C-alpha cells in the first residue's frame with residue numbers, strides 16, 4: 001500500500017515524463033501488434049488463396065513444340081498444366097483483360113465475390129473495384145468491343161493478385177483496368193491481342209521462391225528436382241518470370257519488409273522508452289539517495305527498496321502494453337485494407353491473437369526492468385554512510401577539462417561543462433537526430449524519385465507506341481520510327497532487344513549527361529544498354545555480353561548506357577537485329593505522333609505515353625502519401641524525445657535555473673546557457689546522415705532493381721539539404737520554446 | 753541620504769486550500785542607502801517573506817512598495833528583472849553553490865549576468881579564496897562556502913545585498929569572519945546590506961535592527 005501511494009506520488013510529480021514513457025510503450029506495442037496481426041491474417045489468407053484457387057507455380061510462354069514434351073513430362077514429374085488464353089483490349093483509355101470462363105478450370109481458378117459466373121452469352125463478370133469506381137451494379141449492362149453484356153458477378157482472376165496487364169503500365173489503376181470473364185464462345189468473338197501460355201502447377205509443394213533463377217546456360221539453378229525438367233535441351237521455352245512474379249508474388253515482398261519494419265519500430269521505441277526510464281530513474285535516485293540511505297539505516301532490506309522501484313515500470317508497461325495491444329488489434333483491419341488496397345485478394349475477417357498481448361507485455365517489461373534493475377541495484381548496494389553524504393558529482397577527469405577550457409569566455413565554458421555532464425543524453429539525442437536525419441534525407445530524395453524517372457525515360461516527343469502482331473516490313477511514313485523488338489533471356493529474366501535506326505526522330509539514345517550516343521550503334525557488334533540493366537546485372541560500358549538474339553549465341557560489346565529507367569532494354573541497330581533473324585527491314589513497333597494507326601488490323605495494341613505517365617503519377621501520389629506519413633511519425637517521435645530530454649535536464653537543473661533567475665538572468669539567457677547545447681550535435685548527425693542515407697538508398701534501389709522493372713536516379717540538391725536542416729531546427733526550437741514555458745513558470749527560489 | 757525602499761501598509765497573505773494566512777500585516781518601513789540593516793524575530797514571523805518581497809521575488813497582497821521612488825508593482829516584468837540583475841545580490845543560509853562548477857566558476861556565474869563587474873581575481877583575493885579557486889564546493893568548509901557565496905553575490909557590485917540567515921549554519925569563528933567581510937563590503941563600496949538573522953552577533957554590525965513579530969515590524973529592543 002505504501003509502495004503504491006509512493007508510486008502515485010511519483011507519477012504525479014513526473015507527469016510529462018510518465019506520459020511520454022507510456023506513449024512510447026503504447027506506440028511501440030501498438031504498431032507492432034497492428035502490423036504483425038494484419039500480416040498474419042493476410043499471409044494466411046494469401047497462401048490459402050493460392051492453394052484453394054490452385055494458382056500456377058510457373059508460367060511458360062506458348063509454343064506448339066512444347067506441348068508434347070509437357071504432356072510426356074507431366075506424369076513423370078507430378079505436375080499439372082493447362083493452356084491459358086487471354087485477350088487484351090483497350091477502349092476509351094480503359095484496359096480490359098478478357099478471360100474465358102469454364103467450369104472445369106483446374107489451375108488459376110477464378111474467385112467469385114458476388115453474383116455468379118457467366119453461363120450464357122452476353123454475360124460477364126468484372127472486378128468489383130472497377131464497378132465501384134464507375135457505379136456499376138449487378139444486373140447492369142456494360143459494353144465492350146461494341147457489344148453489351150450483362151454484369152452477373154464480381155470476380156477475381158486468382159493469378160492476378162496484382163493486376164499487371166503490361167510491363168509498360170506497371171501500376172494498378174482501379175478505374176482503368178478491368179479483368180472480365182465471359183463464356184468461351186463470347187471470348188472467341190472478341191477481337192484483341194491474344195496471349196497464350198501454359199500454367200504449370202506442381203502437385204508436391206514447391207518452395208515459394210520469389211522467382212526461378214536460371215543460369216547462363218538456360219538451366220534452372222534454384223528449386224526442387226522436379227523443376228529441372230526445363231533444363232532439358234531442345235525445348236524452346238520462355239519463362240514469364242517477371243510478370244508472374246509481379247502478378248502473384250509481389251505481395252510477399254510486402255510481408256517481409258513490413259514485418260521487418262514492425263520489429264524495427266518495436267525495438268527502437270522500446271529502446272527509447274527504456275532510455276527514458278533510465279534517465280528518469282537516475283534523476284530520481286539522485287534525489288532520493290538520502291532517503292534510501294535512511295531506509296537502509298532503519299533496517300529495511302535492499303530487496304524491499306529494490307521492489308519499490310519496480311512498481312513504476314511495471315505500471316507503465318502494464319498500461320502501455322495493454323493499451324497498445326488493443327489499439328493494435330483495433331487498427332489491424334484498417335491496415336489490412338491498406339495493404340490489400342492495390343491487390344485483388346478477398347478481405348479476410350480479423351481475429352485476435354493473444355500471443356501478441358504476451359509480446360506486448362513481455363518485451364517492454366524486459367527492456368524496461370533491465371535498465372531499472374541495474375541502476376537501482378548500483379545505488380542500493382552502496383554503503384549507508386555513503387548514501388547519507390551529499391553526492392560528489394565531480395569526476396577527476398572533469399577537473400582537468402575545467403582547467404583546459406578556462407581560457408574561453410564563461411558562457412561558452414559553462415555550456416561545455418554542461419555538455420560533458422550530459423553526454424549520455426547527448427548521445428541519445430545524436431542517435432535519434434541521426435535517425436531522423438536519415439528519414440529526412442530519405443524523404444527528400446524520395447519525393448521526386450518518380451518524377452526524375454519519368455523525365456529521364458519519357459523525354460522524347462512521341463505520343464504513341466504501336467505494337468504489331470507480327471513482324472512487318474511495309475513502311476507507312478517516313479516521319480515515324482520503326483522498331484524491331486525481340487525478347488531474349490538473360491540470367492533467367494526476359495529482356496527486350498530493341499532494334500532502332502541510327503537516323504531517327506524519337507528514339508535518340510542519350511546518356512546521363514544528355515549526350516547523344518545513338519551513332520555508336522553503327523559498329524557491328526555493339527549494343528547500348530539502359531540504366532536498369534546496368535544496375536540489375538552490375539554491368540559497365542566496355543563489357544561484353546553473351547546473348548542469344550535469333551538462335552545464335554554471340555558476344556556483344558556494350559558501347560553505351562542510356563538514361564531511361566523503365567524496363568530492361570538493350571538497343572541495337574535495327575539492320576543488324578534483322579540480320580540476326582534473317583530478315584530485311586522488319587519491325588513490330590512504331591513510335592509516332594500519328595493516331596491513325598489504330599485502324600490497322602495488324603496492330604495488337606497502342607500505348608499512349610500520357611497513359612504511362614498517369615499510371616506512374618498515381619503511384620507517385622501514393623508513394624508521397626506514404627513518405628509524408630513516415631515523416632510525420634518520425635518527427636513526432638523526435639519531438640517527444642527532445643521534449644523528454646529537455647524536461648529531464650530542466651528538472652535536474654531546477655536549482656541552478658531558479659538560482660540564475662534570482663540572480664537576474666533572463667529566461668532567454670538561461671535557455672541559451674542550459675538548453676541550447678545540442679545544436680552542434682544536431683548539425684553533425686545531420687551531415688553524417690546524408691552520405692549514409694545516400695549509400696543505403698543506393699543499396700536498396702540496387703536490390704529493388706532486381707525485383708522491379710525500373711531503376712531510379714538519386715539526386716540531392718543543396719536546397720533540399722537546407723530544407724531538411726530547417727525541419728530539424730524547427731522541431732528543436734519548438735521544443736525549446738515549450739521547455740522555456742516550463743521554467744519561466746517555475747517559482748523563484750526563495751531565501752532558503 | 754537617499755531612500756532606497758519605502759513600504760506603506762504592505763501586507764502579504766498566503767492562501768493555501770482556502771486557508772488564508774496573514775504573514776505580513778500592514779508594514780510601514782523605510783530603508784536608507786548604504787546602511788546595514790538586520791531583521792530579527794522568532795521563526796515563522798515573516799522575516800524571509802519580507803526579504804523576498806524587497807528582493808522582488810515575492811509579490812505583495814496589498815499596500816505600496818517603492819523602490820528608488822518608483823512603485824514596484826507598476827514596473828514591467830522586464831524592468832523588475834533588470835533591477836534585480838543590476839542592483840541586487842543574494843546570499844543564502846545554505847550557500848546554494850552549484851556543485852559542478854568550481855569556486856571560480858561559481859563566482860563567474862554571479863558576475864556574468866551584468867556587464868559592469870568586479871574582477872574575479874580581485875574578489876578572490878578580497879575574500880581570501882585564492883587557494884580554493886579551482887576547488888569544488890564539496891571540497892570546502894561551510895565558512896568557505898559562504899564566502900564564495902558572498903563573492904558570487906558581490907561580483908556584480910550590487911546596490912543591495914540580501915542575506916537570509918547568512919551565518920545560520922556556521923560556528924562562531926566562521927560567523928565572525930563572514931560578518932567582518934560583510935562590514936568591509938559595506939564600508940568599501942557603500943553596499944546596502946539587509947540581513948535576516950537569529951544571531952545576536954549580527955546585530956552588533958548592524959546600523960539599524962528591526963524586530964518582527966506575527967507579521968508586524970518594530971524597533972528592536974534587545975531586552976524583551
Ligand SMILES: Nc1ncnc2c1ncn2[C@@H]1O[C@H](COP(=O)(O)OP(=O)(O)OP(=O)(O)O)[C@@H](O)[C@H]1O
Pocket residue numbers: 766767768773775793794795796797798799800801802
Ligand atoms: N509559499 C508559502 N505558502 C504558504 N505559506 C507560506 C509560504 N511561505 C511561507 N509561508 C508561511 O509564512 C510564514 C512566514 O514564513 P517566513 O519564511 O517568512 O518565516 P521566517 O520568519 O523566515 O521564519 P524562520 O526564521 O524559521 O526562517 C510561515 O508561517 C510560513 O508557514
Ligand SMILES: [Mg+2]
Pocket residue numbers: 751799800801916
Ligand atoms: Mg526564514
